[in-house]
Amino acid sequence: MLELRDVSVARGGVPVLERVSLSLGAGEALVLRGPNGAGKTTLLRAVAGLQPVESGEIMGAEEVAYAGHADGLKPTLSVAENLSFWARVFGQDGIEAALSGFDLETLVDRPAGQLSAGQKRRLGLARLMVTGRRVWVLDEPTVSLDTASVARFADAVRAHLAGGGAALMATHIDLGLDSAVLDVSRFRAEPRVAASDEAFL
Numbered sequence: 622m623l624e625l626r627d628v629s630v631a632r633g634g635v636p637v638l639e640r641v642s643l644s645l646g647a648g649e650a651l652v653l654r655g656p657n658g659a660g661k662t663t664l665l666r667a668v669a670g671l672q673p674v675e676s677g678e679i680m681g682a683e684e685v686a687y688a689g690h691a692d693g694l695k696p697t698l699s700v701a702e703n704l705s706f707w708a709r710v711f712g713q714d715g716i717e718a719a720l721s722g723f724d725l726e727t728l729v730d731r732p733a734g735q736l737s738a739g740q741k742r743r744l745g746l747a748r749l750m751v752t753g754r755r756v757w758v759l760d761e762p763t764v765s766l767d768t769a770s771v772a773r774f775a776d777a778v779r780a781h782l783a784g785g786g787a788a789l790m791a792t793h794i795d796l797g798l799d800s801a802v803l804d805v806s807r808f809r810a811e812p813r814v815a816a817s818d819e820a821f822l
């Protein structure tokens with residue numbers, strides 16, 4: 622469903638990770654771990670097509686729905702309008718499951734710009750459910766969520782996996798999913814050094 626072969630990524634021209642290979646099949650989840658700055662976001666952005674890879678191949682990117690640090694909401698549109706907008710963009714219809722999955726029914730008419738941080742995050746994650754995409758790529762999805770919302774999110778991921786989807790995510794918290802874990806530190810790129818001492822002559 623998603624496969625990375627020897628993918629190397631850089632940020633701001635600086636190599637971050639080298640030769641990452643992984644694969645995700647239907648029903649599978651993989652959690653990326655690693656210390657701050659290890660390269661989790663950089664790798665997820667590359668999988669989402671937001672930045673080019675230095676080398677290697679990513680297969681299955683056309684099935685990816687991405688939720689990153691920014692929620693990507695239109696502040697003047699209501700909760701329902703935001704979801705309907707994204708559903709149309711992805712050629713889907715029906716936003717009810719997304720609304721109930723993230724406990725947004727009482728907020729349908731509220732402009733997204735007037736939501737709390739956690740409510741915005743719930744709406745940002747609910748967007749995934751109206752994309753119809755099979756591979757969810759998530760960067761720290763639980764930031765700003767309270768305990769009940771984290772549990773709802775974990776349920777949504779579980780349902781997505783049970784329906785034949787897959788999920789690749791960076792998260793520091795245990796969601797109680799039956800997921801594999803990959804520490805990206807082992808792919809850390811060696812810093813580029815000056816070509817030779819001649820550079821200093």
Ligand SMILES: Nc1ncnc2c1ncn2[C@@H]1O[C@H](COP(=O)(O)OP(=O)(O)OP(=O)(O)O)[C@@H](O)[C@H]1O
Nearest residue numbers: 632633634637655656657658659660661662663664
């Ligand atoms: N816009 C940028 N320009 C240049 N370098 C960047 C940029 N954003 C991040 N970096 C650097 O790229 C490296 C990888 O950062 P990245 O955000 O992928 O790490 P991360 O594993 O997601 O970290 P965290 O757990 O803190 O979110 C870090 O050294 C970081 O300082």
